[in-house]
Amino acid sequence: VRQHNIAVIAGDGIGIEVTASTLEVLRAVQKKVGGFELKFDELDYGSARYKAKGSYTPEGWLEHLRKFDAIFFGAVGDPDVPDHISLWDLILPMRQKFQQYVNVRPSAILPGIPARITNAQVGDLDWVIVRENTEGEYAGQGGRTHVGTPWETATEVSIFTRRGVERVMRFAFEIAQKRPRKLLTVVSKSNAQRYGLVLWDEVAELVSKDFPDVKWDKMLVDAMTVRMVSKPKSLDTIVTTNLHGDILSDLAAGVSGSIGIAHSSSLDPTRESPSLFEPVHGAAFDIMGKNLANPIAAIMSAAEMLRWLGENQAAEIVENACKTSIANGQTTGDLGGKLKTSEVTQVVLELI
Amino acid sequence: VRQHNIAVIAGDGIGIEVTASTLEVLRAVQKKVGGFELKFDELDYGSARYKAKGSYTPEGWLEHLRKFDAIFFGAVGDPDVPDHISLWDLILPMRQKFQQYVNVRPSAILPGIPARITNAQVGDLDWVIVRENTEGEYAGQGGRTHVGTPWETATEVSIFTRRGVERVMRFAFEIAQKRPRKLLTVVSKSNAQRYGLVLWDEVAELVSKDFPDVKWDKMLVDAMTVRMVSKPKSLDTIVTTNLHGDILSDLAAGVSGSIGIAHSSSLDPTRESPSLFEPVHGAAFDIMGKNLANPIAAIMSAAEMLRWLGENQAAEIVENACKTSIANGQTTGDLGGKLKTSEVTQVVLELI
Ligand SMILES: CC(C)[C@H](C(=O)O)[C@@H](O)C(=O)O
Ligand SMILES: CC(C)[C@H](C(=O)O)[C@@H](O)C(=O)O
Numbered sequence: 001v002r003q004h005n006i007a008v009i010a011g012d013g014i015g016i017e018v019t020a021s022t023l024e025v026l027r028a029v030q031k032k033v034g035g036f037e038l039k040f041d042e043l044d045y046g047s048a049r050y051k052a053k054g055s056y057t058p059e060g061w062l063e064h065l066r067k068f069d070a071i072f073f074g075a076v077g078d079p080d081v082p083d084h085i086s087l088w089d090l091i092l093p094m095r096q097k098f099q100q101y102v103n104v105r106p107s108a109i110l111p112g113i114p115a116r117i118t119n120a121q122v123g124d125l126d127w128v129i130v131r132e133n134t135e136g137e138y139a140g141q142g143g144r145t146h147v148g149t150p151w152e153t154a155t156e157v158s159i160f161t162r163r164g165v166e167r168v169m170r171f172a173f174e175i176a177q178k179r180p181r182k183l184l185t186v187v188s189k190s191n192a193q194r195y196g197l198v199l200w201d202e203v204a205e206l207v208s209k210d211f212p213d214v215k216w217d218k219m220l221v222d223a224m225t226v227r228m229v230s231k232p233k234s235l236d237t238i239v240t241t242n243l244h245g246d247i248l249s250d251l252a253a254g255v256s257g258s259i260g261i262a263h264s265s266s267l268d269p270t271r272e273s274p275s276l277f278e279p280v281h282g283a284a285f286d287i288m289g290k291n292l293a294n295p296i297a298a299i300m301s302a303a304e305m306l307r308w309l310g311e312n313q314a315a316e317i318v319e320n321a322c323k324t325s326i327a328n329g330q331t332t333g334d335l336g337g338k339l340k341t342s343e344v345t346q347v348v349l350e351l352i
Numbered sequence: 353v354r355q356h357n358i359a360v361i362a363g364d365g366i367g368i369e370v371t372a373s374t375l376e377v378l379r380a381v382q383k384k385v386g387g388f389e390l391k392f393d394e395l396d397y398g399s400a401r402y403k404a405k406g407s408y409t410p411e412g413w414l415e416h417l418r419k420f421d422a423i424f425f426g427a428v429g430d431p432d433v434p435d436h437i438s439l440w441d442l443i444l445p446m447r448q449k450f451q452q453y454v455n456v457r458p459s460a461i462l463p464g465i466p467a468r469i470t471n472a473q474v475g476d477l478d479w480v481i482v483r484e485n486t487e488g489e490y491a492g493q494g495g496r497t498h499v500g501t502p503w504e505t506a507t508e509v510s511i512f513t514r515r516g517v518e519r520v521m522r523f524a525f526e527i528a529q530k531r532p533r534k535l536l537t538v539v540s541k542s543n544a545q546r547y548g549l550v551l552w553d554e555v556a557e558l559v560s561k562d563f564p565d566v567k568w569d570k571m572l573v574d575a576m577t578v579r580m581v582s583k584p585k586s587l588d589t590i591v592t593t594n595l596h597g598d599i600l601s602d603l604a605a606g607v608s609g610s611i612g613i614a615h616s617s618s619l620d621p622t623r624e625s626p627s628l629f630e631p632v633h634g635a636a637f638d639i640m641g642k643n644l645a646n647p648i649a650a651i652m653s654a655a656e657m658l659r660w661l662g663e664n665q666a667a668e669i670v671e672n673a674c675k676t677s678i679a680n681g682q683t684t685g686d687l688g689g690k691l692k693t694s695e696v697t698q699v700v701l702e703l704i
Contacts, residue, residue, distance in 0.1 A: 082550075083542065084542055084543050084544070084550055087543050087544060088546060115470070116469055116470055117469055117470065117581070118469065118470055119468065137508075137544075137545065138544050138545075140546075142546075143547055144547050144551060146514075150514060151515075152513065152514035152551065153511065153512070153514075154548040154550075155511055155547060155548060156510040156545045157510075158508040158509075158510070159507055160507075160508075161505050161506075162498075162502060162505075191429075191435035191436050191439050192439060192444065192490050193436075193489065193490075193494070194436035194492075194494075195494035195496050195506040195507060195508055198434075198436055199496060199504065199506040221598075221599055222599050222602035223602060225577070225599060225602050225603035225606055226603070226605065226606035226611055228606075229603070229607055230611075243541065243544075246544070247573055247574050247599060249574075250575060250578050251577035251603070253578065254577055254580075254582055
């Protein structure tokens with residue numbers, strides 16, 4: 001049997017609830033398909049640990065995590081901790097340290113979920129957003145001086161390296177090349193931001209030469225939002241910077257109606273470090289403990305994880321079970337259904 | 353008669369066509385209402401000048417412009433010139449030099465324009481986006497080293513000053529306070545960007561204390577896009593940073609279906625320098641010279657200019673004429689109509 005070691009970080013809030021559902025589903029599909037074994041290591045990293053022990057993680061956590069084949073992540077965020085602390089103590093260091101330089105976020109209008117734009121039906125919107133995930137606007141540099149005085153100045157420094165841009169661009173062209181429409185849109189803001197974003201566009205030009213069969217175009221991020229809501233069919237694969245990818249992938253989930261099922265894979269394509277799989281939603285303390293969270297985003301993330309680990313058959317079974325439950329209207333409130341977290345989990349388990 | 357001196361920069365592409373329409377309309381309303389006189393100074397700043405003489409503007413242009421009461425701007429951009437050059441040579445220096453620190457962008461679903469989201473009808477979406485317009489992500493600092501080598505690194509430096517944030521925040525709270533719903537949403541990305549964007553949120557907290565009757569909340573820009581497409585009625589006045597304001601205002605125009613009429617006022621509320629009024633659309637070389645451009649965005653910008661100059665009656669007449677033409681379906685192709693630029697202009701002139 002193929003053995004896969006998975007680090008499980010349920011984290012905070014509903015992250016804990018949807019992770020529990022996901023582990024049940026993973027155990028079920030492993031039993032059903034056979035031939036592989038998932039070994040879960042459940043880690044207590046998160047805000048509860050921070051509040052009890054003063055840190056999100058134990059010493060040496062990144063080196064500990066490095067040994068796993070993949071990381072499953074629930075959510076992080078706590079009303080008692082400023083978000084920029086919780087995120088920079090837990091999720092963002094993993095993206096950088098493990099060089100998870102691509103973040104893949106698919107969006108589609110699925111049967112059973114009504115789209116939120118007037119001109120798109122099932123089949124009309126099927127996008128993959130490839131987001132740069134380690135540098136750019138999330139490089140993390142910057143600072144504040146004269147704090148609290150009228151002379152205070154703060155900076156945020158975006159850093160773009162040619163190697164960093166090139167590797168994610170190449171990944172995106174490859175994805176586009178493998179999809180039926182072979183269509184790629186490169187998004188930047190190179191008119192107002194004339195250093196890193198101009199580099200972004202230049203690298204796109206260069207890399208495109210190696211993919212003569214991919215039709216590609218460039219868009220500015222502001223105009224891109226209009227295109228997404230007005231001409232969804234004109235888009236297929238999209239590649240963009242860290243911040244713009246964050247924004248556009250939420251918008252994509254919004255227009256396709258799929259925010260409750262949006263999932264995210266932070267990949268190190270070299271496979272030197274573990275990749276990370278997580279739902280896009282956050283810790284959502286307002287609905288925590290009420291059995292209301294939609295577990296589908298987390299379960300779909302786990303399906304992507306199975307695919308990354310080479311367990312394609314298991315991945316497909318999980319994904320299809322999720323899609324069937326949605327098409328049948330067996331959903332939580334966010335998708336218009338009446339079921340609880342545990343009931344949706346049960347439906348998926350039965351479909352498996 | 354009250355005299356107003358207006359600098360007119362038609363600029364490039366369809367900017368030239370819609371500016372011509374706008375001047376006709378302004379002359380007509382001046383005649384109709386009386387009591388004021390607009391003196392237009394038409395300046396040749398733009399890409400044609402750059403290609404002929406090597407610069408977008410003559411020496412001393414900013415000092416020349418400073419003497420006017422307002423600036424009317426068409427559009428800038430030319431296929432032969434990289435956008436980051438044309439914009440940093442013409443439009444962006446004006447915003448900074450004249451401390452036009454607020455950019456006001458209203459969006460509404462108007463009778464006659466079908467919205468692009470499924471859950472909003474006329475009256476359901478009536479937003480004012482207040483965008484910081486001089487610093488933040490458009491500060492203009494940054495650079496590139498090792499250009500063209502594999503070691504190339506580029507930076508973009510966002511700069512936020514406490515004074516800069518406070519003045520735009522205060523302006524936004526005032527706008528919100530004057531509107532019936534007294535509702536303000538402050539948008540940032542203070543979870544991933546932990547210096548300037550955290551300052552942004554802190555200043556919002558402080559300024560809010562002076563406006564106890566304004567109900568306000570904070571949103572992250574990514575989640576904000578979802579809220580805009582899914583709960584449009586929950587929003588009213590919005591204040592955000594330079595880049596996020598750029599993105600969200602295009603999205604607002606996209607969801608309300610009003611991209612063809614979106615206009616933008618870059619204001620120096622101290623009135624020490626001239627403010628600038630322009631349509632949001634660009635030079636659009638693809639439709640240039642075809643009499644296809646929608647002149648309404650430019651004409652609506654001019655109405656805002658009249659209001660800024662204290663000519664409220666004239667402003668209202670122009671605005672109502674635009675809205676009536678739209679409600680009657682007398683529109684250009686982008687709004688689903690069949691009229692040419694000149695025909696729409698004619699309709700507006702007759703309504704005045
Ligand atoms: C939690 C936060 C740092 C994160 C981001 O902005 O990247 C989230 O919004 C996401 O999209 O994964
Ligand atoms: C032309 C460009 C610099 C500008 C911006 O990004 O501010 C435009 O998109 C706008 O929204 O006014």
